[in-house]
Amino acid sequence: MEKYLILLILSVLISSISPEIHAQTSDKKFESIAMNVENGTTRRFSNFASKFVDSRNIDVWLPAGYNVKKKYAVLYMHDGQMLFDSTVNWNKQEWGIDETLGTLMKDKKIKECIVVGIWNTPKRHVEYFPQKALDYLSESEKTDLLNYTLGENKIPLINGGPVSDNYLKFLVTELKPFVDSTFSTFKNQQNTFIAGSSMGGLISMYAICEYPDVFGGAACLSTHWPGTFTVENNPVPGAFLKYLQDHLPLPGNHKIYFDYGSETLDAMYKPFQLHADEIMRAKGYTSENWITREFPGEDHSEKAWNKRFSKPAVFLLGK
Numbered sequence: 530m531e532k533y534l535i536l537l538i539l540s541v542l543i544s545s546i547s548p549e550i551h552a553q554t555s556d557k558k559f560e561s562i563a564m565n566v567e568n569g570t571t572r573r574f575s576n577f578a579s580k581f582v583d584s585r586n587i588d589v590w591l592p593a594g595y596n597v598k599k600k601y602a603v604l605y606m607h608d609g610q611m612l613f614d615s616t617v618n619w620n621k622q623e624w625g626i627d628e629t630l631g632t633l634m635k636d637k638k639i640k641e642c643i644v645v646g647i648w649n650t651p652k653r654h655v656e657y658f659p660q661k662a663l664d665y666l667s668e669s670e671k672t673d674l675l676n677y678t679l680g681e682n683k684i685p686l687i688n689g690g691p692v693s694d695n696y697l698k699f700l701v702t703e704l705k706p707f708v709d710s711t712f713s714t715f716k717n718q719q720n721t722f723i724a725g726s727s728m729g730g731l732i733s734m735y736a737i738c739e740y741p742d743v744f745g746g747a748a749c750l751s752t753h754w755p756g757t758f759t760v761e762n763n764p765v766p767g768a769f770l771k772y773l774q775d776h777l778p779l780p781g782n783h784k785i786y787f788d789y790g791s792e793t794l795d796a797m798y799k800p801f802q803l804h805a806d807e808i809m810r811a812k813g814y815t816s817e818n819w820i821t822r823e824f825p826g827e828d829h830s831e832k833a834w835n836k837r838f839s840k841p842a843v844f845l846l847g848k
Contacts, residue, residue: 566613568631569593579703581695582656587704588613588646589712590627592634595643597713600720602642602846604630605700607657607725607732609646611831622831629838639846640720645708647700657728658691658756659735661776665768674765677757686757697736701743717745719782722845724748726834727794730787731756734773737785741778748786748841750834753794754801766801773808780814786841787820790827799823820844 574587588609595601611618612626626644633639650656663671677686709716723744725733730752737747756765787805789798802821809819822840827833 566590566627568627569595571613571627577704577707579699581699581703582692583650583652585650586610586648588648589708590630590644590646591712592631592641592643595713599641600713600715602640602720602722603645603705603708603712603714604642604722604724604846605645605647605704606723607647607649607729608653609648612644612646618831620831623835624831624838625835626838629835630842633839633842633846637848638843640848642720642722642846643708643712643714645704647704652692654686654728655688655691656693656696657725657732658687658693659731659769659772660691660693661735661739662756662765662768662772663691665771666764670764670768674757679758693732693735694739696732697739700736701740705743718742719745722746722748724750724841724845726750726831727753727829731769734785737778737783738773738776741783745782746784746786746845748845750786750788750837750841751790751795751829752787752798752802752805754805755797758794760797766804770801770804770808773805774812777808777812780812780818784818784845785809785814785820786822786844788822788824788837788841790824790829790833792826792828794829795827795833 569590569592571588571590574589576584577587578584586609590613606612606626611622612624614623630639630642630644634641666674675687675690678684679686705721708714714720721744723733723736724747730749733747733749734752737744754766754769755763756769757763760766787802789795789802791799806821809821822837824833824837827836
């Protein structure tokens with residue numbers, strides 16, 4: 530069991546980091562790569578450069594019948610290499626985004642949209658760790674966090690400290706303008722959404738708090754409230770929750786979705802999510818603009834998120 534948990538933790542850390550994103554062998558910003566998608570088409574922008582963070586691949590999914598004469602909402606998603614094609618992923622799992630959204634659009638349950646899949650890098654954990662939450666830790670707690678390591682090899686988890694503020698600057702000031710100028714999109718907040726799981730859930734929560742005028746909704750699946758991989762004597766969840774309490778955008782023109790399972794890493798999340806739910810209610814969020822769902826028996830995996838992604842999709846993008 531302990532060996533399984535260590536492997537699971539390492540999988541969360543790397544979440545299918547691919548050496549392809551480090552191969553700086555071409556100056557091309559666009560490369561058409563065939564992907565195994567069942568619905569629509571996907572275009573890859575390889576080694577997308579940024580002045581804020583390391584370059585990475587960006588996959589943009591366009592629904593079947595994409596037409597430049599129309600305008601589309603945009604859903605930005607983290608861990609982009611895990612979204613569309615299980616055949617190229619380390620665990621042979623995927624979110625099945627193209628199938629789910631394609632079906633929902635065909636059934637007219639959601640507005641027409643495109644998806645921007647942002648690949649992660651070896652700095653995934655520090656890019657997704659909400660940076661300003663550190664302000665809610667004491668100096669000794671910050672030191673302990675920065676010295677936190679994993680396994681016998683003492684792998685540093687927050688090596689050098691979080692860089693999520695720069696990650697969001699990349700997304701908002703570089704990637705979004707590129708997407709809006711390259712594709713036929715609605716540029717406004719009411720049609721711009723962000724989603725992710727685990728650490729991707731945390732950074733999605735952080736994004737809507739830091740940029741409430743940019744994002745109209747966030748989906749946070751299996752939100753990794755512990756920040757590290759222990760709940761014993763861990764001040765990090767409390768820091769995240771205090772940050773949320775102080776920075777949660779006003780309800781009205783924002784929608785926020787949370788969920789969690791009960792197995793593997795998800796087994797840690799319920800007490801913290803219940804606290805987050807109290808914060809949501811106290812800030813005036815209701816079922817009109819906020820949902821938290823529990824999925825008993827579900828674990829921490831793309832397979833689990835694939836099974837339930839239609840729920841946050843309809844909540845955020847529903848007509």
